[in-house]
Amino acid sequence: MKKITIAPVSRIEGHAHITIHLREDGEVESTQFHVTQVRGFEKFVEGRPYYEMPGITARICGICPISHLLASAKTCDALMAVRIPPTAAMLRELIHCAQVVQSHALSFFHLSAPDLLLGMDFDPARRNVLGLAAKWPEQARDGIELRKFGQQIIERLAGERVHPSWIVPGGVASPLESEAREEILQRLPHAREIIRRTLELYKSMLDRFAEEVENFGTSATMWAALVDPAGNLQLYDGRIRFAGMNGELIGDAAPEQYGGAIAEASLADSYMKAPYYRPLGIPNGIYRVGPLARLNVAGCCGTPEADRELAEFRQRFGRVPASSFHYHYARLIEITYALERIKQLLDTPGILDSQVRARAEVNAAEGVGVIEAPRGTLIHHYKVDANGAMKWANLIVATGHNNLAIGRGVEQVARHFIDGNRLREGMLNRVSALVRAFDPCLSCSTHASGVLPLRIELRSASGAVLDELRS
Amino acid sequence: MSCEAERCPSALVIGYGSSLRGDDQAGPMAAGQLSRLGFACRVAAQLTPELAADIAAARRVIFLDASVEVAPGEIAVLPLTPQPVASGPFDHHLTPAGLLQLAVDCYNWRGEAYLIAIGCDRFALGENCSTPAQRAIARAIRAVCDL
Amino acid sequence: MPEAGQKKVSIRIDGELVQLPASHTILQAAAMAGRFIPTLCHFDGLADAGACRLCVVEVSGVARLLPACTTPVQEGMSVVTDSPKLAAYRRMILELLLAERNHVCAVCVSNGHCELQNLAAQLGVASVRYPYRYPKLPVDLSHPRFVLDQNRCILCSRCVRVCASVEGAHVWNVMSRGIHSMVVADLNDPWGDASSCTGCGKCVNACPTGALSEKGQAVEEMMKNTAQLVTIAMRKAVRA
Missing domain, CATH: 3.10.20.740 (Ubiquitin-like (UB roll))
Structure with a gap:
């Protein structure tokens, strides 16, 4: 039999690329963070009925189809100008929470835990989820089971599908069955135990990462996230709040007014667009989104256990922890919140109601839908003709919002950890760990397979490649 | 085509790839057809760690994936062993051998596994599989039945 | 009988x-x-x-x-x-239908309830040997309740016949010839402007694919009420 190796990377179009330029004296001169973007999506949907968009956009990404389904369905609600039945809103939030649990579990256990539990300077060949499973099998199993928990809720609600079509314009396709509710409630305590012990473990390790905490993208940026009317954590709905580096309120924007708050700069060449807070421009208007941004912007989580954890987090690192290293911590607190929220939603009277869908024709020429995807604010914006045929679409994904902030973080980490005169293992890994803290998933902005091919290059003053790290 | 899924009751077929990227859907498509023939199948956009929990219960695991390293229209059947080889440091997915290793480490999985690489060459945005890919899918289905 | x-x-x-x-x-x-x-x-x-x-x-x-x-x-x-020969020809016909227009099942309203898709599965169409044509075809969303997606049309003319002989409105017809054939409403008007259309929806229920559907149906949601339409058409046929 012919011996071959399978290289999935060969079929990928987009990629991220970091270049670190050194000066003659070996210090970091400058850094660049580029992401290429695949085009053609807008063309693909032109002329299609708007209500096909949830199904189409869900297929952009195999990692978080639910995020796109939700944002797209909300955009369709806006085009139909309907208010969806309250039960439908709750069920959408329920499946969203399940997805957040699943997505954060993947980011923490699968992508970041190897750095955290095995150490930044651990043998790079084994510093991955498999090295983790070999040394910390219980933690690896916890990660798998937390993901499975989220996945099972999604399957119970939306069917055993890669791309569920349960979330529809106007609500959801079918109500929650009482057996499904019982089943989820039964599995919930196990998931909560997992997150409790994971938080304890994480907190016990924090002291080892003081240097990373200090230097992981602490440079001042604004923060942006959805908040509820009381200014607390919201994942499914709300206003987009922009807060300053110290958490001070800078401005709120209703979803449909995002264009007044967010401008998109086109960077050099064909790179991904770089959103910033329009009133302040670049660089003052650079903001971060995602788990840490949500916790920093929000007054509190609104659920008891998550709020206790949030209080401890703020006690340790201040009201607005600035280091992007804390995305990990924030993710664990958000898993706690999402699990509590799942319980609250399932215990809400009316969750089993059968009225879960509003129907209407297209009643608006333009619609915007915003949710807090696991990685941050996700904006869908469509324009349609009078018959509901798609004329134009704009999607701003979490990694897009974070584009400029990641670039800045890369620069800070490189300046601190890289010494051109004394190259050692682990230096470039810290740059890549910074990128990983944001859990960028560029499937939506670049390609389909949820892989972020990243190349980090360290170049000397003469342009020679001194060191390289590839995914 | 005679297929006896019953012959191997604890076989698990995992077809993976993107359904909107042309030939990349070859794995899921083949798995979809195999599930109609009675095989236990999982379909995924990519290999994620929780699949290790499904593998834990299977004696034989067969991965189906589109490949650019096999001539379009052809397939390659590769025996797989668990290997601590992860994908890149940013990847949200695993390699088949890595996923098996995860099942070994976390669930003491013992079993046999194969990767059927389905020769494909068109991964543009779109839902249709190329002609060679469709031919390879049919071959992959036969190969699973014959295993 | x-x-x-x-x-x-x-x-x-x-x-x-x-x-x-x-x-x-x-x-x-x-x-x-x-x-x-x-x-x-x-x-x-x-x-x-x-x-x-x-x-x-x-x-x-x-x-x-x-x-x-x-x-x-x-x-x-x-x-x-x-016979093996017939099976081969029937598969070939289905393959040609699939290759002719854009049958994107995964995002189609009729996914899972489509006669073309079901027959392809039933007759064992595992591969399409002909190059896909990927024609650029319009979606007519002008009707207030229904949609005509030319991408999914196989020109079976069931809509044309049910409209003419059962509803008696004769909104639909097939324009041009061969590969250029298209189902059109009235004199190639947008469906919403076709004054002869009564909005009865019989064509939608007669359509075997996702070419004709009700507006607002999400992916996989369009299920045609074929049984009722057959009953109506049979009664009408007996009387005629």
């Missing part, structure tokens, strides 16, 4: 003797004999058009294959409804 007083003929369907009125087709004879012949353009109660050719059968003494839906039975006829 054979009506009394009509001249009956005897034919063999896969060897089995069937007696039925001379006005009947091979497809009807096969149904009496309990034989399955795949069809797409046939719709019970509507006049047959022989548009899809999926129902081709072998008739002894005839060199070419004949469509069962439009070929009347003749005394002494011997018909084969299934």
